Amino acid sequence: MIRRRTWAALSGVLAVGLGVIGGELAAAALSPSVTPVSAVGTAVIDSLPPGVKDWAIAWFGTADKAVLLTVIAAVIAVLAALAGVLEDRRTFAGRAVVVGSGALGALAVASRPQSSPVSFVAPVLAAVLAVLVLDALVRSLRAWGRAGDDGGTDPLPARRRFLQGASGAAVVAAATGAVAAGVRSSQSAVAGQRAAVRLPAPARTGMPPPDGSVVPAGADLDVEGVTALVTPSDDFYRIDTALVVPVVDPARWSLTVTGLVDREVVITFDELLALPLVERHVTLACVSNTVGGDLTGNARWLGWPVRELLARAGVQLGADMVLSRSVDGFTAGTPLEALTDARDSLLAVGMNGEPLPVEHGFPVRLVVPGLYGFVSATKWVTELKVTRFADDRAYWSTRGWSERGPVKTSSRIDVPRSSARVPAGDVVVAGVAWAQHTGVQAVEVRVDGGPWERATLATPISADTWCQYRATLPLEAGTHTVQSRAVDRAGGVQSEASVAPAPDGAEGLHTVTFTVT
Numbered sequence: 423m424i425r426r427r428t429w430a431a432l433s434g435v436l437a438v439g440l441g442v443i444g445g446e447l448a449a450a451a452l453s454p455s456v457t458p459v460s461a462v463g464t465a466v467i468d469s470l471p472p473g474v475k476d477w478a479i480a481w482f483g484t485a486d487k488a489v490l491l492t493v494i495a496a497v498i499a500v501l502a503a504l505a506g507v508l509e510d511r512r513t514f515a516g517r518a519v520v521v522g523s524g525a526l527g528a529l530a531v532a533s534r535p536q537s538s539p540v541s542f543v544a545p546v547l548a549a550v551l552a553v554l555v556l557d558a559l560v561r562s563l564r565a566w567g568r569a570g571d572d573g574g575t576d577p578l579p580a581r582r583r584f585l586q587g588a589s590g591a592a593v594v595a596a597a598t599g600a601v602a603a604g605v606r607s608s609q610s611a612v613a614g615q616r617a618a619v620r621l622p623a624p625a626r627t628g629m630p631p632p633d634g635s636v637v638p639a640g641a642d643l644d645v646e647g648v649t650a651l652v653t654p655s656d657d658f659y660r661i662d663t664a665l666v667v668p669v670v671d672p673a674r675w676s677l678t679v680t681g682l683v684d685r686e687v688v689i690t691f692d693e694l695l696a697l698p699l700v701e702r703h704v705t706l707a708c709v710s711n712t713v714g715g716d717l718t719g720n721a722r723w724l725g726w727p728v729r730e731l732l733a734r735a736g737v738q739l740g741a742d743m744v745l746s747r748s749v750d751g752f753t754a755g756t757p758l759e760a761l762t763d764a765r766d767s768l769l770a771v772g773m774n775g776e777p778l779p780v781e782h783g784f785p786v787r788l789v790v791p792g793l794y795g796f797v798s799a800t801k802w803v804t805e806l807k808v809t810r811f812a813d814d815r816a817y818w819s820t821r822g823w824s825e826r827g828p829v830k831t832s833s834r835i836d837v838p839r840s841s842a843r844v845p846a847g848d849v850v851v852a853g854v855a856w857a858q859h860t861g862v863q864a865v866e867v868r869v870d871g872g873p874w875e876r877a878t879l880a881t882p883i884s885a886d887t888w889c890q891y892r893a894t895l896p897l898e899a900g901t902h903t904v905q906s907r908a909v910d911r912a913g914g915v916q917s918e919a920s921v922a923p924a925p926d927g928a929e930g931l932h933t934v935t936f937t938v939t
């Protein structure tokens with residue numbers, strides 16, 4: 423015998439579930455970059471205390487978004503059950519909870535920079551649907567209760583009516599959910615727009631080809647198990663605060679250069695593609711990457727040098743930072759110098775020979791060699807504000823992370839894997855090392871805390887990319903520990919003391935323990 427309260431709670435969950443799913447469907451159709459659930463999630467991400475991002479990435483890696491969505495779903499379910507129980511006790515009490523939660527959702531939507539008036543259709547629709555279904559289900563639940571109480575009436579027809587209503591709501595919710603998921607996954611509009619983009623070839627340059635534009639012979643050591651020299655876009659790590667990937671129509675995209683400039687410059691996507699673009703390999707790294715972690719990737723980026731764009735605008739004296747802004751409100755503060763010096767900081771449109779994947783910033787993002795992504799690599803970028811560190815602060819810098827973010831020299835051991843069992847004899851130790859924009863001079867490895875030995879270094883693509891290394895070590899049977907360290911071309915040595923990622927990047931030696939049999 424299921425108790426009345428359980429049925430009331432179920433009514434609440436069904437009503438709110440149907441409302442939320444209906445709202446997400448409406449949002450997927452009308453305002454795909456801002457849905458009520460994603461807005462609430464992003465508002466949560468934005469207001470998490472410093473350090474929590476670090477913790478979430480450490481625990482859940484790139485599944486952190488799925489974890490957050492699960493938590494949000496659980497909270498909604500609990501509120502919904504509560505609304506059902508309250509409404510059954512007292513008409514309007516449950517509806518008040520629903521309307522209040524809907525108002526919170528609308529508030530979250532309002533807090534998103536990409537929201538427009540049409541974005542509010544979804545939370546309003548969600549609340550209205552939930553209230554209507556809740557009202558209907560609770561009414562029929564009460565009718566069933568009354569029929570049961572007064573001995574004369576047969577309660578079975580009323581019971582059947584309630585169960586029919588409830589299962590009907592469940593079926594409609596499931597069907598709506600399937601449609602919403604379909605609309606969402608096809609991301610029809612932006613996928614088509616991306617497929618229609620024809621990237622130009624990089625502008626012709628003289629011989630030899632500019633540094634970093636091609637993979638030289640000897641760059642790939644072809645050691646089995648070592649990270650691909652150029653990361654396929656599908657395998658490229660993804661880190662951002664966007665719960666729903668921003669959908670940006672390239673035909674409507676433009677980038678504005680504002681702030682301490684002689685003249686504001688606006689550039690459209692077509693104008694950008696018509697400029698002489700360059701192609702460079704650049705290794706990106708996330709400041710949250712732990713020693714030996716996988717939040718780094720190397721890709722071939724096609725784009726226009728940011729320095730040319732800034733030259734068009736005319737940077738004024740006194741500026742020392744460029745605050746880049748994404749459609750979703752994310753900002754990064756990049757030292758002006760990194761965007762104006764000789765390095766190839768790019769307004770990138772292409773990744774590995776294709777338009778940027780949507781998750782990696784389509785249609786346009788920044789790529790800055792030598793700096794962690796959080797201070798430089800703004801995806802879906804739409805504004806560059808030339809300013810001063812004294813006047814503006816970027817997204818992560820207001821959340822406890824540092825203001826400057828040069829990538830720290832580091833190296834990783836890819837083979838042997840941790841806990842691997844390898845045959846005795848010559849054991850190959852190999853991996854990648856990076857010291858972006860300074861370049862890797864050498865990599866050393868050591869076994870069981872012994873002396874450092876030089877590894878063979880591959881020919882680097884450029885100073886801005888990681889570099890493979892390998893060493894062959896004769897090892898006897900038993901358990902061994904191997905460590906690696908990189909030395910950059912300025913003589914800087916990868917630091918040994920272990921330091922956590924926050925606030926400006928992890929330090930320490932990657933240590934791998936394995937067994938020789």
Ligand SMILES: Nc1nc2c(c(=O)[nH]1)N[C@H]1C(S)=C(S)[C@@H](COP(=O)(O)O)O[C@H]1N2
Pocket residue numbers: 658659660661662663664706707708709748749750752781782783794795796798799800801802
């Ligand atoms: N719009 C936007 N751009 C962003 C971020 C973000 O949260 N939003 N995260 C930055 C961070 S922290 C990193 S490490 C890089 C990661 O780029 P990727 O996802 O293409 O690997 O993007 C940067 N650009």
Ligand SMILES: [Mo]
Pocket residue numbers: 661707708709710794795796
């Ligand atoms: Mo990052």
